[in-house]
Amino acid sequence: MKWVWLATALLLHCTEVRGTVGSRGGCQVQSSCVECVRMPGCAWCKQKDFLQSGEAAAQRCDTPEGLRRRNCSLENVMDPRPVRETVRDDEHRSGPGAVVQLRPQNLHLKLRVGVPQTFEVKFKRSEGYPIDLYYLMDFSYSMRDDLAKVKTLGRKILAALRNVTSTVRIGFGAFVDKPAMPFISTVESKLKHPCRDKKIPCQPSFSFKNVLPLTNDADEFERSVSQEKISSNLDNPESGLDAIMQATVCQKEIGWGKVTRILVYTSDDIFHTAGDGKLAGIYHPNDGQCHLNSEGIYDKSQLYDYPSVAHLSQVLSANNVQLIFAVTNAHLSRYKALSEALPLSVVGELKGDSSNVVQLISYAYGNLSSIILLEHLGAPPSLQVSYNSHCSDGVQTSGRRRGECSNVGINHQVNFTVTLTASVCLQRKETFVIKPQGSDEELHVTVETLCDCDCRDEEERSPYCSGNGTLSCGLCSCERGYEGQRCECPQEEYDDLVLTLDTSCRQANDTELCSGHGTCVCGQCVCQGHYTGDYCHCDPTSCSRYDNLICGGHGWCNCGVCDCDPEFTGVACQCSALTDQCLAEDGMVLCSGHGQCQCNQCHCDAGFYGEHCAKLTEPCQQYQACVECFSANELQEDGPEVCQDDCGSIRPTLIEEAQEMFCQTKHCLFQVEMDTRTGSILVSYTNQTTMNCPPWKCHRDMTLMVFLFTVSAVLLGGGTLVIIHRVNLKTSNKVMEEENKAQTPFWNSAMTKVSGSDLFLD
Ligand SMILES: *[C@@H]1O[C@H](CO)[C@@H](O)[C@H](O)[C@H]1NC(C)=O
Ligand SMILES: *[C@@H]1O[C@H](CO)[C@@H](O)[C@H](O)[C@H]1NC(C)=O
Ligand SMILES: *[C@@H]1O[C@H](CO)[C@@H](O)[C@H](O)[C@H]1NC(C)=O
Ligand SMILES: *[C@@H]1O[C@H](CO)[C@@H](O)[C@H](O)[C@H]1NC(C)=O
Ligand SMILES: *[C@@H]1O[C@H](CO)[C@@H](O)[C@H](O)[C@H]1NC(C)=O
Ligand SMILES: *[C@@H]1O[C@H](CO)[C@@H](O)[C@H](O)[C@H]1NC(C)=O
Ligand SMILES: *[C@@H]1O[C@H](CO)[C@@H](O)[C@H](O)[C@H]1NC(C)=O
Numbered sequence: 001m002k003w004v005w006l007a008t009a010l011l012l013h014c015t016e017v018r019g020t021v022g023s024r025g026g027c028q029v030q031s032s033c034v035e036c037v038r039m040p041g042c043a044w045c046k047q048k049d050f051l052q053s054g055e056a057a058a059q060r061c062d063t064p065e066g067l068r069r070r071n072c073s074l075e076n077v078m079d080p081r082p083v084r085e086t087v088r089d090d091e092h093r094s095g096p097g098a099v100v101q102l103r104p105q106n107l108h109l110k111l112r113v114g115v116p117q118t119f120e121v122k123f124k125r126s127e128g129y130p131i132d133l134y135y136l137m138d139f140s141y142s143m144r145d146d147l148a149k150v151k152t153l154g155r156k157i158l159a160a161l162r163n164v165t166s167t168v169r170i171g172f173g174a175f176v177d178k179p180a181m182p183f184i185s186t187v188e189s190k191l192k193h194p195c196r197d198k199k200i201p202c203q204p205s206f207s208f209k210n211v212l213p214l215t216n217d218a219d220e221f222e223r224s225v226s227q228e229k230i231s232s233n234l235d236n237p238e239s240g241l242d243a244i245m246q247a248t249v250c251q252k253e254i255g256w257g258k259v260t261r262i263l264v265y266t267s268d269d270i271f272h273t274a275g276d277g278k279l280a281g282i283y284h285p286n287d288g289q290c291h292l293n294s295e296g297i298y299d300k301s302q303l304y305d306y307p308s309v310a311h312l313s314q315v316l317s318a319n320n321v322q323l324i325f326a327v328t329n330a331h332l333s334r335y336k337a338l339s340e341a342l343p344l345s346v347v348g349e350l351k352g353d354s355s356n357v358v359q360l361i362s363y364a365y366g367n368l369s370s371i372i373l374l375e376h377l378g379a380p381p382s383l384q385v386s387y388n389s390h391c392s393d394g395v396q397t398s399g400r401r402r403g404e405c406s407n408v409g410i411n412h413q414v415n416f417t418v419t420l421t422a423s424v425c426l427q428r429k430e431t432f433v434i435k436p437q438g439s440d441e442e443l444h445v446t447v448e449t450l451c452d453c454d455c456r457d458e459e460e461r462s463p464y465c466s467g468n469g470t471l472s473c474g475l476c477s478c479e480r481g482y483e484g485q486r487c488e489c490p491q492e493e494y495d496d497l498v499l500t501l502d503t504s505c506r507q508a509n510d511t512e513l514c515s516g517h518g519t520c521v522c523g524q525c526v527c528q529g530h531y532t533g534d535y536c537h538c539d540p541t542s543c544s545r546y547d548n549l550i551c552g553g554h555g556w557c558n559c560g561v562c563d564c565d566p567e568f569t570g571v572a573c574q575c576s577a578l579t580d581q582c583l584a585e586d587g588m589v590l591c592s593g594h595g596q597c598q599c600n601q602c603h604c605d606a607g608f609y610g611e612h613c614a615k616l617t618e619p620c621q622q623y624q625a626c627v628e629c630f631s632a633n634e635l636q637e638d639g640p641e642v643c644q645d646d647c648g649s650i651r652p653t654l655i656e657e658a659q660e661m662f663c664q665t666k667h668c669l670f671q672v673e674m675d676t677r678t679g680s681i682l683v684s685y686t687n688q689t690t691m692n693c694p695p696w697k698c699h700r701d702m703t704l705m706v707f708l709f710t711v712s713a714v715l716l717g718g719g720t721l722v723i724i725h726r727v728n729l730k731t732s733n734k735v736m737e738e739e740n741k742a743q744t745p746f747w748n749s750a751m752t753k754v755s756g757s758d759l760f761l762d
Contacts, residue, residue: 027061029529033078033453033473036061038425040114043079045072046455046474048464051485056518056527057475078473080450082117083110087446094126094411101126102441109420109447116421121403121443123372123436124413130167130259132214133157133361136243138267139174139203141195141232146266146354147225154221156358164365171214171254172225175243176205177233177272178301180280184233194232201229207301208243210292214255240271242286245307246298248321250290258440260369261321264361266350268328271338277305288315309341317343322438324364326350326357344368344438372436374403374416376445379432382424383447388417425451489522507535533559544572575599584612584676593679614679619672620663627652627663627670627685652683661686 027042036044043064050072051059062070064079089104103122111117135157137143137150154170161168177183184194184205195202212224247254247263274286286307291300307315316323323345325335332349339345346367348360376385388398391405392412403416418434426449434443455473462469465476469487478487505513505520514525518536527536538559546552551562555573564573575598582590582597590597595604595613604613607622616622626647631654633642652670661669661684670685 027063029058030061031058037080037453038113038451043067043077045076046078046457047072047076048474060474078453078455082112084119092124094128099126099129102443106444110450111422111447112450113422113425116419118417118419121416121418122413125408125410127410128165131161131165132169132257132259133262134171134247134254136173136247136263136265138238139176139231140238142268144230147230149354151222151225155218157361158218160358160362169214169216170221172212173210173247175208175239176231177239178207179205180302182279183235203229203231205231205233206297207239208246208298210253210296237270237272240267241306241312242301245312248315248319249288250292253292262324263321264324264326266326270331270334272306274306274308313342320438320440322368324361326360370408372405372408372414374436376432376434380430382422384421386419390415422449425449484522507537546572546574584614586677588677589679614674614676623672623683624665626650628665631668631685650681650683652685655684655686
């Protein structure tokens with residue numbers, strides 16, 4: 001295990017050191033400054049004389065560190081640095097007048113393509129942010145009891161909200177339904193007085209009516225709402241979405257200011273949506289424009305269909321209008337679903353007679369304004385914007401499409417880290433805004449990409465270019481008739497001269513100039529891309545890989561062949577040249593002399609196994625013939641020669657004393673051992689016959705199995721055994737008695753066997 005760790009550490013270390021090959025490869029295929037700086041992490045050296053003769057222009061593109069290492073002086077490294085300039089960053093301010101919650105307000109960024117840049121956006125929720133509240137009420141017949149209450153409501157709402165901010169204005173609007181069949185009855189008398197009860201005051205139906213533009217005068221609110229009469233329609237759903245649309249887009253008529261804009265929607269029924277207009281023969285989709293006549297009534301309601309929820313959502317967001325739905329219990333779920341689909345909005349339960357509406361508004365306002373959603377609008381598609389949020393309640397999120405914090409109290413600050421990444425060069429400066437939803441405060445972000453080189457070394461007929469070319473970013477572009485790094489080579493017209501120059505660009509019998517990876521200039525190869533060598537025949541990425549690293553990370557790719565570090569070998573330097581792992585602890589020969597040490601690992605010869613090949617696969621079988629031959633012939637002098645075929649160099653020795661021996665032949669017992677220091681094999685035998693040797697004593701494998709079975713049975717199944725033992729007490733006693741008579745107990749023999757010699761046990 002230790003070895004594996006060491007190897008891993010080495011690999012990591014080497015990857016770091018040799019890592020420059022890869023990244024430089026990415027840079028070194030760019031043969032102009034502009035192409036070079038468009039690659040993330042690449043820089044261009046414009047220094048004159050930076051290149052060796054014959055080096056390609058692309059060698060000027062490298063990592064900034066690579067260029068420094070190659071002695072490009074700092075002032076000559078073209079590596080446009082990302083810039084972040086804060087143009088405007090007013091302090092957070094609260095109180096009446098100019099409130100500042102969002103910082104900064106204007107940023108100017110210059111980005112490198114593919115290199116993320118981050119900046120901080122800080123939002124501090126301020127006290128006393130002015131509020132415009134427009135109260136939108138369902139005027140259908142069932143709401144008649146509520147109308148009386150609402151008249152005095154203006155004063156209460158103003159009082160409640162003035163607790164939160166000193167500047168509050170309030171307005172009032174109403175909705176019933178589009179005055180068209182089948183939403184209303186078109187009977188002449190019903191058109192004028194649609195209410196069921198003929199005695200109560202009633203007004204004709206309308207889709208939306210702006211009763212009172214925003215005002216801070218509570219008396220005016222009471223006066224104008226008092227003059228209003230209830231109305232009625234036929235079907236259950238009302239034209240609520242029409243009303244929300246008009247109240248939102250009619251900025252001038254409603255009088256919305258650049259403040260927190262809240263639309264309170266009260267109703268005791270559901271709403272018509274896009275498509276319902278077809279019932280009345282209305283086919284034009286909603287145009288999202290304001291159409292109020294001089295009386296404040298939406299007079300194009302019979303021309304345009306109800307708006308879709310998506311359309312409404314977009315219009316609300318663009319106009320920073322937040323919605324509070326105050327609806328009766330029966331339809332809460334419908335409105336909750338609607339609220340989900342809209343930007344900042346909440347739903348509260350309205351009592352049957354609207355008595356709790358003030359409390360509801362002040363709670364909902366608190367909830368609404370404690371949610372901060374930071375979004376961007378109008379960012380170019382190639383610009384990726386992501387947000388990390390650090391909220392005041394400790395919640396943190398990262399990599400989101402918008403910044404999001406909830407439970408933000410008054411005077412709490414929340415911070416967002418915004419990350420911008422340009423995937424391609426932008427054609428021109430682009431400006432987009434980042435803003436909290438429902439607020440008119442904006443952060444303007446101007447971005448441009450650093451995709452050009454400002455080398456400031458342009459020189460026509462530069463002496464550096466032999467007076468025959470124009471210098472730019474360290475490169476010569478030669479005039480007609482000249483070529484070479486410094487336009488030093490005249491392009492000869494004569495074929496034979498070109499031929500002689502070409503010969504020195506051609507490798508041995510190659511048909512291609514510069515191996516097809518470069519151009520022959522003045523008799524020298526100028527290599528393209530990452531190719532190197534006199535004939536551009538070397539590809540530093542062509543060497544064998546190991547673990548996906550060129551030369552296994554342990555060598556240098558020298559023209560297609562790995563030059564391995566001293567302690568490594570192999571075509572991809574994948575092998576450690578060390579042999580320590582092939583040697584047993586007390587060993588003197590690699591792999592005990594029975595295998596090859598390759599890549600610091602033993603590959604054992606046939607018949608041997610184990611980490612150091614110190615184990616025999618079938619010792620008894622392998623030496624059986626040898627022992628048999630030897631025991632039959634040992635007394636004769638030529639014994640060893642006779643047994644040459646079976647024994648090879650092995651000389652089994654006879655042991656007089658009877659010992660534990662695990663192998664047997666027809667005539668004797670024997671055992672095979674290995675000296676782990678030298679790897680030599682020692683075979684010894686006795687002249688005892690099998691007659692004295694019970695089977696379990698002689699066959700080692702059998703003994704081991706029986707032993708292991710017994711041990712595990714005792715350990716795991718002890719309890720079971722006890723029970724079985726008791727049940728079979730009589731029987732087993734009998735058996736044991738018989739066994740005792742026959743030989744020594746089975747236990748004893750098994751135990752001594754294993755503890756006596758564990759030659760082949762691992
Ligand atoms: C860089 O300059 C140093 C000192 O002048 C020199 O020893 C070294 O060989 C140079 N390296 C290269 C890559 O030219
Ligand atoms: C205003 O706030 C005070 C204390 O915070 C509270 O007692 C009072 O009832 C509030 N007024 C209204 C109209 O909600
Ligand atoms: C406001 O939030 C509280 C919990 O924070 C919730 O219980 C209450 O219903 C919410 N009120 C409205 C009108 O959304
Ligand atoms: C936001 O940043 C300010 C410092 O700029 C720090 O004092 C404040 O604790 C941060 N707030 C959060 C919620 O991280
Ligand atoms: C081009 O270079 C050659 C050789 O260096 C020089 O003799 C010649 O005057 C140069 N041409 C111009 C137009 O400068
Ligand atoms: C080049 O060609 C000659 C004869 O055609 C041959 O003997 C020689 O080995 C070739 N050299 C190489 C590098 O292929
Ligand atoms: C062989 O075994 C017998 C007893 O079984 C013993 O007397 C004799 O010495 C042994 N012979 C050799 C050569 O070990």
